[in-house]
Amino acid sequence: MLNLVLFxxxxxxxxxxxxxxxxxxxxxxxxxxxxxxxEVEAGTELGKYAKQIMDEGKxxxxxxxxxxxxxxxxxxxxxQGFIFDGFPRTTPQAxxxxxxxxxxxxxxxxxxxxxxxxxxxxxRLVKRGETSGRADDNEGTVRKRFKEYTEKTLPVATYxxxxxxxxxxxxxxxxxxxxxxxxxxxxxxx
Ligand code: B4P
Numbered sequence: 001m002l003n004l005v006l007f008x009x010x011x012x013x014x015x016x017x018x019x020x021x022x023x024x025x026x027x028x029x030x031x032x033x034x035x036x037x038x039e040v041e042a043g044t045e046l047g048k049y050a051k052q053i054m055d056e057g058k059x060x061x062x063x064x065x066x067x068x069x070x071x072x073x074x075x076x077x078x079x080q081g082f083i084f085d086g087f088p089r090t091t092p093q094a095x096x097x098x099x100x101x102x103x104x105x106x107x108x109x110x111x112x113x114x115x116x117x118x119x120x121x122x123x124r125l126v127k128r129g130e131t132s133g134r135a136d137d138n139e140g141t142v143r144k145r146f147k148e149y150t151e152k153t154l155p156v157a158t159y160x161x162x163x164x165x166x167x168x169x170x171x172x173x174x175x176x177x178x179x180x181x182x183x184x185x186x187x188x189x190x
Contacts, residue, residue, distance in 0.1 A: 002081035008114035057144030114171030
């Protein structure tokens with residue numbers, strides 16, 4: 001199995017690059033951001049609870065997203081591998097993911113981290129905000145999301161580095177250039 005964590009700050013292009021990877025490597029795409037937005041859209045209790053947190057640029061509590069991911073892994077027993085997009089975002093989430101995969105006799109293969117400077121991220125997300133309708137795509141909230149990332153999510157890279165699974169790639173450039181960099185990391189494994 002190829003189990004990839006696609007990592008990076010808000011707006012780094014995780015969702016964008018996932019689309020190519022899923023197609024070429026036949027992985028099941030698990031994006032916690034997409035799952036949460038679908039819950040918000042459907043007006044579920046979870047969606048109502050998560051919306052306020054997401055709109056403030058904060059992270060949804062670990063136990064909520066861990067349970068969501070656990071359900072999605074169980075719902076895909078035939079998967080040839082997973083791409084985790086936007087998860088794990090905290091060290092407890094990373095530990096829980098290791099345990100979930102170990103219970104299925106598998107593990108994370110590698111983490112690819114997309115490196116993009118903060119000002120470029122703000123400009124991408126403010127631009128997306130012109131059409132996305134996302135309440136968290138405005139400069140003030142993006143800066144808060146970046147702060148959450150720096151404080152709570154960056155340690156996740158150290159967690160995978162300690163397992164020799166971290167690969168950083170330059171996330172600035174054309175979509176094809178960046179995808180080429182990701183493929184060259186994945187070519188070590190497939
Ligand atoms: P997410 O949905 O995960 O999203 P994201 O950080 O907005 O972005 P992504 O990196 O996927 O960027 P994209 O490809 O879209 O999270 C949203 C919120 O959900 C979080 O703030 C949090 O509240 C909650 N949440 C999600 N997961 C959680 C978890 N595990 N724990 C707790 N809370 C969680 O690209 C962004 C833009 O850049 C697009 O407009 C794209 O077109 C553009 N772009 C992409 N690549 C480009 C390039 N190379 N050049 C120029 N523009 C580019």
